[in-house]
Amino acid sequence: MKSTTIVIIVVGILVGGIFILSKGSPNTNNNASSIGNVSVINGKQLVQLNAKGGYQPRVSTATAGLPTVLRFNTNGTFDCSSSIRIPSMGVSKILPASGVTDIDLGVPKEGTLQGSCGMGMYPFEINFQN
Numbered sequence: 596m597k598s599t600t601i602v603i604i605v606v607g608i609l610v611g612g613i614f615i616l617s618k619g620s621p622n623t624n625n626n627a628s629s630i631g632n633v634s635v636i637n638g639k640q641l642v643q644l645n646a647k648g649g650y651q652p653r654v655s656t657a658t659a660g661l662p663t664v665l666r667f668n669t670n671g672t673f674d675c676s677s678s679i680r681i682p683s684m685g686v687s688k689i690l691p692a693s694g695v696t697d698i699d700l701g702v703p704k705e706g707t708l709q710g711s712c713g714m715g716m717y718p719f720e721i722n723f724q725n
Contacts, residue, residue: 650719678713
């Protein structure tokens with residue numbers, strides 16, 4: 596009985612270690628980099644937010660001076676976070692209940708871009724830094 600328990604524990608540790616190591620594999624695409632929800636691929640920046648019960652993450656940090664796309668991912672979103680407002684850019688958009696919606700932000704300068712749901716209850720911001 597004891598040897599069976601020890602074998603199960605050892606196998607669990609080995610499988611867990613392999614899983615952790617596979618998650619830490621380096622990115623093989625030299626033209627891509629990613630930090631959190633912000634990726635840069637071939638010189639174009641992608642900021643991804645999940646919209647459901649607010650926006651996750653609420654605060655993002657991105658690089659100023661790069662062509663940038665803001666991507667909203669929805670999955671069964673029926674609350675007010677399905678309505679996007681970015682007043683400084685004149686953006687007002689209704690997101691689908693499930694899917695992906697891209698908003699081209701052009702080439703943002705250093706500063707903070709603020710947005711919210713249509714009612715202003717769920718804010719989000721992107722801090723663009725050099």
